[in-house]
Amino acid sequence: MSTISIIGAGDMATAAAARIAKAGHTVEILSRDPAKARALADKLSAGAITGTYATAPTGDIVILAVPYGSAAAVVADYGDALDGKVIIDITNPVAPDLSGLVTPHGSSGAQEIAKGLPATAHVVKAFNAVFGHVLAKNGRLDAFIAADDAEAKARVSTFIESLGLRPLDVGGLHMASTLEALGLIADLRMSDSFAGRLAGTGRVRKCGVVRRRS
Numbered sequence: 001m002s003t004i005s006i007i008g009a010g011d012m013a014t015a016a017a018a019r020i021a022k023a024g025h026t027v028e029i030l031s032r033d034p035a036k037a038r039a040l041a042d043k044l045s046a047g048a049i050t051g052t053y054a055t056a057p058t059g060d061i062v063i064l065a066v067p068y069g070s071a072a073a074v075v076a077d078y079g080d081a082l083d084g085k086v087i088i089d090i091t092n093p094v095a096p097d098l099s100g101l102v103t104p105h106g107s108s109g110a111q112e113i114a115k116g117l118p119a120t121a122h123v124v125k126a127f128n129a130v131f132g133h134v135l136a137k138n139g140r141l142d143a144f145i146a147a148d149d150a151e152a153k154a155r156v157s158t159f160i161e162s163l164g165l166r167p168l169d170v171g172g173l174h175m176a177s178t179l180e181a182l183g184l185i186a187d188l189r190m191s192d193s194f195a196g197r198l199a200g201t202g203r204v205r206k207c208g209v210v211r212r213r214s
C-alpha cells in the first residue's frame, strides 16, 4: 500500500479519496483551502493526511482533481515540487455549455497540462470518464488509461487494480483527447439539454439510461 496525493477537495476528490482509502492506501489531501482539506481528510475512515498546498506532495502518484481551467495555474503553483511524480489527470476540458472541448486542435487537456510540468513528471490520463458518484459505489468499473511513459502507466495500472477497477490501456498520451471526448459525451448524457433533445426523438432519459418510450 502506498500514499496517494490528491490536489483538490471537491466532488471527484471526495469520491476518489473514499475509494482509495477503502483500498488501504494512505490518502493525502492538498487544497488551497486547508480547512477544506482537513474536513475531507476527517471524513475518511483510514488515517488520511493533509499536506500544504504547492509544496511537495507525499505520494509518488498525484491525482489532479481540479477543473481543467485551473489546472495550468495549479501546476504552476507546484512547479518543481512535482519533480518525478506520476500525475493522474482526471480533468475534462469541456466548454461550460458542453458544446465541445476547449483544447487546441490536435492536442488534449493532458498534453497541455504536461507542458507545464517538470520534465521528470509523467502524466497519465485516467478516471475522467468515470462519474464520482459511480466511482464511490465500489463496482468493478473499467478505467481507461493513456500515457507515454511505460513505467508511469504500469504504476497507475497497478494502483487502479488495487482499487478493484479494471485498467484498460488505450495507448499513448495522444489518446487522451479520445478519452476527453468520451468525458464530454458522458457529461452531455447527464445534462438537461440532452434529455430535452432526446424527448424530441421519441426517447426519454431515465436515471441516466436512454430508454425507448413505450
Ligand SMILES: NC(=O)c1ccc[n+]([C@@H]2O[C@H](COP(=O)([O-])OP(=O)(O)OC[C@H]3O[C@@H](n4cnc5c(N)ncnc54)[C@H](OP(=O)(O)O)[C@@H]3O)[C@@H](O)[C@H]2O)c1
Binding pocket: 008, 009, 010, 011, 012, 013, 031, 032, 033, 036, 064, 065, 066, 067, 068, 070, 073, 074, 090, 091, 092, 093, 127, 128, 129, 130, 131, 132, 133
Ligand atoms: N465530478 C465528477 O463526477 C467528475 C468525473 C470525472 C472527472 N471529473 C473532473 O475532475 C475534476 C474535479 O471535478 P469536481 O467535480 O471534483 O470539481 P469541484 O467539486 O468543483 O472541485 C474542484 C476542486 O478544485 C479546486 N480548485 C479550483 N480551482 C483551483 C485553483 N485555481 N487552484 C487550486 N485549487 C482549485 C477547488 O478548490 P476550492 O474548493 O477552494 O474552490 C476544489 O477543491 C474536473 O477537472 C472534472 O472535469 C469530475
